[in-house]
Amino acid sequence: MKFEWSKLNRQQKGTYGEYLAKMEFTMYGFSVFSAEVDDRGIDFVIRNDEKEHFDIQVKTISKTNYTYNYTYIVESKFDRKLIVCLVILEEKKEPNLYLFKKSDWSQDKTGLLTYNNYKNSKEPEYGINIAKKRLKYLKNNFSFDSVVNTLKKRKNMFILDAAQRRYATKAFKPDQKIPDADIKVLQTIVQLSPSSINIQPWHVFLASSDTAKKKILPAVQGPYDFNEQKILDASHIMIFCACSEINDAYLEKLLAKEKADGRLIDEKTVQLIVGVRNAFLASVKKDPKNLKCWVEKQLYIALGNVLLAASAMQIDSVPIEGFDAAILDEQLGLDDSPYHSVVMAAFGYHSDTDFNANLVKSRFDQEDIFTEL
Numbered sequence: 468m469k470f471e472w473s474k475l476n477r478q479q480k481g482t483y484g485e486y487l488a489k490m491e492f493t494m495y496g497f498s499v500f501s502a503e504v505d506d507r508g509i510d511f512v513i514r515n516d517e518k519e520h521f522d523i524q525v526k527t528i529s530k531t532n533y534t535y536n537y538t539y540i541v542e543s544k545f546d547r548k549l550i551v552c553l554v555i556l557e558e559k560k561e562p563n564l565y566l567f568k569k570s571d572w573s574q575d576k577t578g579l580l581t582y583n584n585y586k587n588s589k590e591p592e593y594g595i596n597i598a599k600k601r602l603k604y605l606k607n608n609f610s611f612d613s614v615v616n617t618l619k620k621r622k623n624m625f626i627l628d629a630a631q632r633r634y635a636t637k638a639f640k641p642d643q644k645i646p647d648a649d650i651k652v653l654q655t656i657v658q659l660s661p662s663s664i665n666i667q668p669w670h671v672f673l674a675s676s677d678t679a680k681k682k683i684l685p686a687v688q689g690p691y692d693f694n695e696q697k698i699l700d701a702s703h704i705m706i707f708c709a710c711s712e713i714n715d716a717y718l719e720k721l722l723a724k725e726k727a728d729g730r731l732i733d734e735k736t737v738q739l740i741v742g743v744r745n746a747f748l749a750s751v752k753k754d755p756k757n758l759k760c761w762v763e764k765q766l767y768i769a770l771g772n773v774l775l776a777a778s779a780m781q782i783d784s785v786p787i788e789g790f791d792a793a794i795l796d797e798q799l800g801l802d803d804s805p806y807h808s809v810v811m812a813a814f815g816y817h818s819d820t821d822f823n824a825n826l827v828k829s830r831f832d833q834e835d836i837f838t839e840l
């Protein structure tokens with residue numbers, strides 16, 4: 468009789484699960500490669516059309532009922548390229564396959580996926596807790612057929628992973644510095660950020676040395692002292708400052724740069740841009756208070772971009788508004804300049820004591836956020 472899993476022993480079920488998973492990936496157009504010798508918990512490797520590889524570990528579970536079942540992956544074997552394929556063999560039923568990636572663990576709120584950090588010396592593990600009450604959730608979110616498409620369209624998964632991975636880091640490892648090449652990339656991300664009418668009203672101070680950080684410390688005292696340790700321990704701090712004097716000299720400098728970069732190809736385009744810019748700025752400046760608010764808004768676009776980029780590069784970060792801007796401006800010598808500090812971001816690598824690292828995200832549901840018109 469078909470699907471009588473009880474006729475197979477444990478090893479046979481495991482082999483069945485592994486081959487089934489291989490064939491399913493093949494059916495979806497992936498190339499499948501098996502390891503000759505494996506001691507790293509990888510059963511096979513798949514490659515999608517974009518030539519992107521993923522390691523696959525198959526977990527086969529047989530159940531006659533789903534009262535409770537548990538399987539896990541130890542932390543040292545679970546890197547971000549690993550996908551867990553769970554095969555559930557239910558007696559007299561077709562096998563069901565599910566796929567999980569590491570970032571799923573930080574999203575789950577149902578208890579299906581748990582990170583188990585044991586008090587004794589046992590290695591922490593990523594657990595899958597299968598119970599009848601969670602079956603619907605399991606099927607809705609992790610079924611092979613739906614997840615496998617995100618592996619095919621790696622680009623979507625990559626950006627989603629980065630967004631899910633990012634969180635406000637509350638404690639950094641004090642002794643781990645971000646490589647210069649990575650910092651350069653983050654600087655480029657800031658540089659490439661879009662702004663209204665390409666105004667780019669920002670200047671960013673970078674602080675990584677103790678001397679540089681000392682300049683910031685007076686601004687994170689008193690009501691802001693909860694941010695002091697982050698400044699001390701983070702590898703690098705970016706201080707985003709906004710220019711609120713958008714005058715003729717500023718606009719000419721901007722235009723000259725655009726011409727030099729070859730963005731404005733002829734005089735007609737120049738006139739068009741200048742016309743649009745002047746009209747737009749006139750409306751922004753109608754209320755003088757509005758200009759300050761407008762330039763600051765542009766900085767937050769750069770902030771958002773750099774936070775997401777850092778996460779994609781496996782760098783942790785925290786945006787920081789909790790500081791005394793007047794003190795920081797004085798410390799940075801901005802008092803007589805058109806610039807003022809608006810927001811900071813600290814970058815580095817989270818420490819083991821960071822309570823926020825394993826907290827689930829809490830966000831309003833998409834039904835609350837979006838309305839389709």
Ligand SMILES: Cc1cc2nc3c(=O)[nH]c(=O)nc-3n(C[C@H](O)[C@H](O)[C@H](O)COP(=O)(O)O)c2cc1C
Nearest residue numbers: 633634635637694785786787788789790810823828
């Ligand atoms: C503009 C901005 C300013 C923030 N300021 C601080 C801050 O001063 N100190 C801090 O610890 N977290 C700060 N946060 C972190 C937020 O509290 C955090 O992003 C939010 O609670 C959501 O959590 P998550 O980032 O971990 O998803 C700030 C976040 C943003 C976007």
